[in-house]
Amino acid sequence: MHMADALVSPAVGGIMLAASAGAIAYSAYKCKDDLDEKKIPLMGVMGAVIFAGQMINFTIPGTGSSGHIGGGILLAALLGPFPAFLTITAVLLIQALFFADGGLLALGCNLWNMGFYSCLVIYPLIFRPIVKKGLTPTRITTASIISVVIALSLGAFSVVVETLSSGITELPFVTFLGLMIPIHLAIGLVEGIVTGGILVFVYKMRPELLETSVANKKLAKTVSIKKVVGILLVFAVVIGGGVSVFASTNPDGLEWAMKNVTGTTELAADGSVYETAADIQKATAFLPGYSFKSTSEKSSAAGTSLSGIIGGGITLLLAGGTGLLIYAIKNKKKNQPDA
C-alpha cells in the first residue's frame, strides 16, 4: 500500500507532507508532557517490530492476493495514539530511504494513509470507546477487527483520491475504488484478527500495559517494560518468521487490483479510435515543435528521435563537464595548503 514518488504530483505530495508534518508536530507536542524516558526505547523496539511485520506478505485465502500488516492500531493500543504515530513515522521514513518502499515526496501520503487514520482517528474514536467499559478478550478482538478494517478502508480510499488527483492514472474513479475497497476490506479483516490476537495475548500476559494505554495514563515506574518488550519481540518474530512460511509471491492487494483490470480488458486499436485520435490531435498541442503531431510522416518521427538522441548526447557532455569541473575545483581546494 506504500505509494511511490512517481505516483504523486508535487502539489498532492506537498499538501500531504504539510498535513502529516502538522500531525507529527502535534503528536510530538502532546508527547512532550507525558512521556517518560522508558517509553523512548520501547517505541524504538516497537518500530522494529512493525518493520519486521510489514516485510511479510501473507496470502488471503480464496483471492490469490496477499497483504502485510500496517500495525497502526497495534501500536496505538500499546503506546497510545501520539507515540504510535511518531513510531510509524520513523518506520515509514526508514522504509522509504533504504528499501524504496514509498518515497520522500510520497512520505506525507503514506503517513496519512497508514498512520494518521489508524493512530489519530480510528483509535481514539472507535477502538478506545469499545474497550473503555473494561478490557475483555472479546472486546479487544472486536475493537481490533473493526478498527483495522475501517482504518485500512480509509487508507485505500485515500490512495485512490491521491493518485487520481495527481493525474497519474487514468483509471476511472469508481473502477479504481471498486477494486481497492473490497480487497482492503478483506486484508483489514485478516489484519484485524492478527492484531486482536496479539493484543489479547499481551493483555493476558501484561494487562497493565493495555490498561494504562487505554486509560491514557502514564506507565507506573514499577512496570517492567522488559517483559512486555520481550513478549512483543516474540510476536515480531512469530509474525516475521512463522508467517513467512506462508508468505506468497502473489502481488499485494493494490497490485492485484491493477492486474485484474488489465487482465479483463484487451488492448485493441479500433478504426474509430484512429479517426477520433486525429481530431483530438488537432485540438491538443502535444509537444509543439516536435513531429509527434504529424503522425502520417514516418520520416519526421524518426528525425525527432534522432535529434533527440543528439541533443541528449550534448546534454550529457555538458552535465559531465560540470561534474568534472566540480571535481577539479574540489581537488584544487584539497591540494591547496591551509591558509
Add this chain to the structure above:
Amino acid sequence: MANISDSMNTINSLEEMAEGKTIIHQLHPMVKLVITLLYIVLVVSFDPYNITGLVVLAFYPVILMALAEIPYKPLLTRMLVALPFSFFAGISNIIFNQNLALMIGGIPITYGVISFFSITIKTVFTVMAVLILIATTSLPQISYQLLSIKVPKLIVEQIMLTYRYISVLLEQVSNMYTAYMLRSPGGKGIKMKDMGIFVGQLLLKSFDRAENIYYAMKCRGYDGHYLYAKPDPIKSADWIFLLGTAFLLIMMRFFDLSQIIGSFL
C-alpha cells in the same frame, strides 16, 4: 526468511557505501537532502506525455553515481521493488487512453503507452535519487539535518532507535537461520515444530542485546536524549554544488535541451 536476510544485506551494503570518501560523500548532508528533494519534485512535475523532456533528467543519477562510485547492481535490484505498482498504474493508462499520439514505422503509439513509459521512467529516477542519497549519506547524518530543520527531537530519536534495533534484530535472525540450516541438511526452511524453540532463542538473545545497548547508552550519559556529533558547516564547495546542480536541474526541467539542439539540426 529470504526477506530478512535481503533486508539485512540492503542495510549493510548501503551503510558500507555511505562510508565512501568521494566528493559526493563529502558534500554537506543538507545539500544532498535539498538537491534530492528538488530532483524528485522536478521529475514528478513533468507532464505525463512529455518523455523527451523527462529523459534529460537521467543525467543527474548517472553523473552522481559515477562521481560517488556507487555500483549499479545493488541499486538496480532495490529499484525492482518499487516498480511493480507503478507498472500496473501505467498499464491501466494503456487501456484507458488509446488516443493515438504518433506512428513509428507503422506501429501506432498511443498516449497511454507514452504515459506508461513516463510513469516507469519517473519511478526509476525518483527511486535512484533516494538511493543515491542514502548510499552517500549515513542515516545519523540525515537525522541531524532533520533536527536543524526543526523536526521534533523525539521523532529523530525514534528514527535512530528504530534503525538501530532493526539491525540488531535482523542480524540475530540471520545468524540463527544459518546455524539452523547448517544443522538441517536438505531442509528448505524452518519447520513449524521448531519455530517455538527458534523464536524463543531469538527472543532471549535479541532482548539481551537490546537491553545491553540500552545500558550502554545509560552508561554514556543517556538521559532520554540522543546525543549527536555536530557535522561540519556548509563549505563553499557545497554551495557551488548546491547552486550549480539546482541551476542545471531547473534548466533541464524547463528547457528541453534535446528539442533546442534538435531544431538546429
